Amino acid sequence: MLEFCVKQNVFLYAMIAAGIAGVWCLFWNNRFYTRAIRDLGRLKEPKSKWTRSVLETCQKKAHPFSNAGAFMRSQIAQGRSAGMAVPTLLRGSQNMILTVLALSILSLWAIYRYRYGEAELMRYLGTGIALAGGLVFFRLCLDFGGKEEILLNGWTDYLENEFAATKQSAVLETVQQTERQPVQAETMAQAGTGAAKAKPQTAGSESAKERNELFADPEKEARISKVREGIRQTAAAESRFAGMLTPEEEKLMREIISEYM
Known part of the structure; x- marks a missing residue:
């Protein structure tokens, strides 16, 4: 079985497929963080679906955030890109690196056992090292940890300062309107009572006026x-x-x- 896989280059194709899958996971993971960071400067008109969802969740909160960092970590964990969760994409890139290394080791052991030539050995070894090293290099260059830190700091600052002030202003305005409603109702009732009292007085004064004019x-x-x-x-x-x-x-x-x- 191992000899057949080596002759048909099954291990080689499997390593290439794993490398492509790893690049795919890194691409969509990076796309999520890039769009989320760009939306930090346009939170009033965000373009990312995830950012709009976070803002809606914040609006539904009745109380201020006691721990904005923990809240944002949970929201990032729920973020999705290409139909997959962000943590799943990150783990997928890690798993693809391990898969390439595992296939490389397995193919080298099969080549050594069935005593294939040195050229075959170098081909599998070079392919495995290139793919695994490339995935690790791309992941380090994309720096997902730093992007997550930028996202957390930006959202924490927004939630603890600007959003908290806006929320308090809205609550204060609601309370003031609630307090003004009974006062307005009482004023209207007093105005209606005054008008009802003034009407009979007016009618009586008109009758008296007519009598005065008659006998004048x-x-x-x-x-x-x-x-x-x-x-x-x-x-x-x-x-x-x-x-x-x-x-x-x-x-x-x-x-x-x-x-x-």
């Missing part, structure tokens, strides 16, 4: 007095018109005038 005119008052006096004279039994009426008509007239008075 001397001519009108004199005419009213004459009519009243005439009615009294007609209603009196000694009136000169009393003999012109029959007893029944005089009785009816007296009743009408008495009812009117």
Whole structure:
């Protein structure tokens, strides 16, 4: 079996595939950190889906952050790139390095056992060292630990300073609005009561005004007095018109005038 794998270059192809997979994991992991760091300067309009998700989670928090660093580490662990979690991509690159080394050792042992030529030995050895060394080199150059530190420091500063101040201002404004609502309701109720009281007073004052205007005119008052006096004279039994009426008509007239008075 080992001889067949060596002859068909199975180990060689497997090492190349593992190296490509390791580069793929490093690429997507680096892409996540790069976009997240760029969004630190545009948190009001982020382009990364992960950044928007973190901001939404922060908005849902009712209390200030007691440990922003721990919170951000948990959020970074939940970050995804290319449909995979960031810690999974990082472990994937490590596993690909170990896979290349394991395949290199296995292929060298098979070549030594079946006594293949030195050229075959150097080919597998060179391929294994190049792929494993290249993955380690790329990982060191990308410096994921430093990028994670930059991300943590930026978010910690934002959450403990700017976001905390914004959250406190929003809470204070909400409290002030809540306190103003009962005062406004009481003011409106007092205004309504005052208007209801003022309306009858206004109606009464208008009636009094009309009466004052009516009796303020001397001519009108004199005419009213004459009519009243005439009615009294007609209603009196000694009136000169009393003999012109029959007893029944005089009785009816007296009743009408008495009812009117």
